[in-house]
Amino acid sequence: MEDVFLLYARIAAYGFRRHSAYRAAALAGAFTNSVFGILRAYVLIALWQARPGLAGYDVTDAVTFCFLSQAFIGPMQVFGGGLQLAGRVRSGDVAVDLLRPASLQLWSLADDLGRAAYLFLLRSLPPTFLGAALFGIVVPAGPAAWAAFAASFTLGVLVSFALRYLTALSCFWIVDDQGVQSLSLVLTLFLSGMVLPLNLFPGWFGELTRTLPWAAMVQVPADVYLGKRDVLEALAFQISWAAALLALGALATRAARRKVVVQGG
Amino acid sequence: MIEVDRAGRSFTVGRGSARRTVHAVRDLSFTVGAGEFVGYLGPNGAGKSTTIKMLTGVLAPTSGRLRVAGLDPTRRRTALARRIGVVFGQRTTLWWDLPLKDSFQLIRYLYKVDRIDFRRRLDELAGLLDLGSFMDTPVRQLSLGQRMRGDVTAALLHDPAVLVLDEPTIGLDVVSKAAMRDFLRRLNAERGTTVLLTTHDLGDIEKLCRRVMLIDHGRLGFDGTLDELRATGPDGDSLEEVVARLYTGSAPGTPAPP
Incomplete structure (x- = not known):
């Protein structure tokens, strides 16, 4: 058991190091995320000045939400991808991965957590500090609030991985995953709260979006940060979705192992 | 077998x-x-x-x-x-962005190879396949011949039967090919693999x-x-x-x- 943990901890550490080979790309990402954060902040400020108290946020909450969501883009890979798996299935290299005496899903997860940790440092901190410096943002009060946010953020990464893993795994059944990728991108952008806080959506549609798994990625961690949501209820929501999606991923992995043609030679 | x-x-x-x-x-x-x-x-x-x-x-x-x-x-x-050990000549089991020796470390954990056995086998294989000069090089910078020697080493670290x-010789030049063949012949003759x-x-x-x-x-x-x-x-x-x-x-x- 301890061995297994050590193995996956190593893989996570190597995932971190592997991504550090692409520091320039990460810094360019941080720059883009920060600039878009500023643009979005002005839009939201205008909106909240016209409609104060919208969605239960004041202007500072809205600006904080904006920069937090920008900070989530890297670690939660909001625009999709981040896993090498899809490409490896398409090229047939996954045959090598399937040979290993390890779980494909846990392996990918460990690697992805390493990636997320690296991108947290390089792509989450800069836009957050910039937002704080330019506009002023909400800061959680006390260690308990920070711990709650850390847990919620990590669960957000976990849900994001589970969804992206399923998307990547679809390559086993369909030759090209571009359709699934773009569908997933649109769903993630709108249903995570990335484009607009989900609290803005009215009626049953709003209710629905707040119960779907994508909400666990941006909306819920941001609300936990802002102190707008009961912590235990929020974490339970995220844990349920993470567990359900990871279980689905495990089933899909098993089905892929059984049925499917490994491409090429 | x-x-x-x-x-x-x-x-x-x-x-x-x-x-x-x-x-x-x-x-x-x-x-x-x-x-x-x-x-x-x-x-x-x-x-x-x-x-x-x-x-x-x-x-x-x-x-x-x-x-x-x-x-x-x-x-x-x-x-x-x-x-068992497996080498797909057209694919690699090594980690593209990491130095060769890091891939071997991961494989040690993956296959639960005892630290001392690992050290001994790696030294032996590195000697036979002449890996010394590129152990610290990221795999993506290796030549095909070097990468293949790395892949063969990776497949043998857990001493498979x-x-x-x-x-395994696809794309290799005549010298690399000869070295690879010589290694495989010895592996079979001396270790009975x-x-x-x-x-x-x-x-x-x-x-x-x-x-x-x-x-x-x-x-x-x-x-x-x-x-x-x-x-x-x-x-x-x-x-x-x-x-x-x-x-x-x-x-x-x-x-x-x-």
Whole structure:
């Protein structure tokens, strides 16, 4: 058991190091995320000045939400991808991965957590500090609030991985995953709260979006940060979705192992 | 060490009215004893890679049964992985962005190799395959020959009883090729590792294999010693001519109806 943990901890550490080979790309990402954060902040400020108290946020909450969501883009890979798996299935290299005496899903997860940790440092901190410096943002009060946010953020990464893993795994059944990728991108952008806080959506549609798994990625961690949501209820929501999606991923992995043609030679 | 008993693998391809069943391997039977060095030949698309994927547990056979190192590959994939080594010449098991030595460390954890055994085996392999000068180089910067030596090392760190090689000399220059062959010959002779070698390079076969199996259209077309293989053609024919005749001559059966 301890061995297994050590193995996956190593893989996570190597995932971190592997991504550090692409520091320039990460810094360019941080720059883009920060600039878009500023643009979005002005839009939201205008909106909240016209409609104060919208969605239960004041202007500072809205600006904080904006920069937090920008900070989530890297670690939660909001625009999709981040896993090498899809490409490896398409090229047939996954045959090598399937040979290993390890779980494909846990392996990918460990690697992805390493990636997320690296991108947290390089792509989450800069836009957050910039937002704080330019506009002023909400800061959680006390260690308990920070711990709650850390847990919620990590669960957000976990849900994001589970969804992206399923998307990547679809390559086993369909030759090209571009359709699934773009569908997933649109769903993630709108249903995570990335484009607009989900609290803005009215009626049953709003209710629905707040119960779907994508909400666990941006909306819920941001609300936990802002102190707008009961912590235990929020974490339970995220844990349920993470567990359900990871279980689905495990089933899909098993089905892929059984049925499917490994491409090429 | 390897037993294949009437194994078959079919795939369903296409959809709608174009849906049909392709038999990549059918009714394939052979055994390989411990310590043998067997060449596994066949034209492109003959079913070699499918066989290897079944032997290593990546693909489940649709009929028949297989045993490798005493285990059913599909059911005991993880246990089997610790007893066999596999090299896909056209793919790599190494981590692209990490230094070569880091890949070996990960493999040590993955295969639960004892630290002391690992150190000893790595030193030995690094010496034999001359890895010293590029241990710290990220894999993406290695030449093909260096990467292949790294891949072979990776496949042997857990001291497997069986080594399965899928085109391990593809793309290598004459010197690298000779070094690789020399290494494989010694591995088989000195450690008694059973080797199954798939290749299109008949030089590999001539230099290394005592026994040759030839698969075509998913069936075993020839199984015998290198001399017996030569004897199927007229005297004076090169191995290339003999094999080419077998590839084209073994009547191409029409694909089975769905």
